[in-house]
Amino acid sequence: YYEDVMDLFTRHDVRQGERSWTGSDLPKFCVQTSVEIRKDPKYIKALLLENLLDCFLYHPDVETTEYKDPSKTTGEGVVRKCTFYKNSSNPEYIYEEIVHVDDERIITCTQEDNRPSMFSYLGTVVKVEDIDELNTRLEYSILYALKVAPLTRILATSVIKENMKKQVYRYAQAVKYHCETGNIATYTVDYPKPYEFVEITNIYDL
Numbered sequence: 001y002y003e004d005v006m007d008l009f010t011r012h013d014v015r016q017g018e019r020s021w022t023g024s025d026l027p028k029f030c031v032q033t034s035v036e037i038r039k040d041p042k043y044i045k046a047l048l049l050e051n052l053l054d055c056f057l058y059h060p061d062v063e064t065t066e067y068k069d070p071s072k073t074t075g076e077g078v079v080r081k082c083t084f085y086k087n088s089s090n091p092e093y094i095y096e097e098i099v100h101v102d103d104e105r106i107i108t109c110t111q112e113d114n115r116p117s118m119f120s121y122l123g124t125v126v127k128v129e130d131i132d133e134l135n136t137r138l139e140y141s142i143l144y145a146l147k148v149a150p151l152t153r154i155l156a157t158s159v160i161k162e163n164m165k166k167q168v169y170r171y172a173q174a175v176k177y178h179c180e181t182g183n184i185a186t187y188t189v190d191y192p193k194p195y196e197f198v199e200i201t202n203i204y205d206l
Contacts, residue, residue: 031141033140039136040134079095
């Protein structure tokens, strides 16, 4: 898992360069959570690892998903555009590149987005593990970097960390909700609490 995280950071830094918000000079963080889902592992793997346009079914903030290049729809190198709920006059979006996918995990890397925020999404690492024929364990990680001025980082870091811890838990619970109920997981659903997560702080020291 840690090798996946480091590889994702490296790929993103190489692509974006030092002048980007996510250049190697910015502090980077990772939050992780896991959840057990009462659903056939084959179904969940197809949902998360193969059907790349089905993101809107299980992501609570995504309204629509489309391919950036309709001629490239499978495997590594695929780029999908996720458009979010909220402002219909100026929709927020994110372009995600699939940088790795295999039989049990998918790693995405953010190419660009227009979401106003004090942090930048670097990407996600999602791992699906078989428990038995009817139950699955999902591990969900979000990687991000602060994009605030150095003098305000101390104040902003704790606020952003708390937000991201809640977000990663909410995303995993949304997958569970969709898989177990068959309903689309939207931002209006009241997902379970308390939040459970693991924070990986000194990512470059792992």
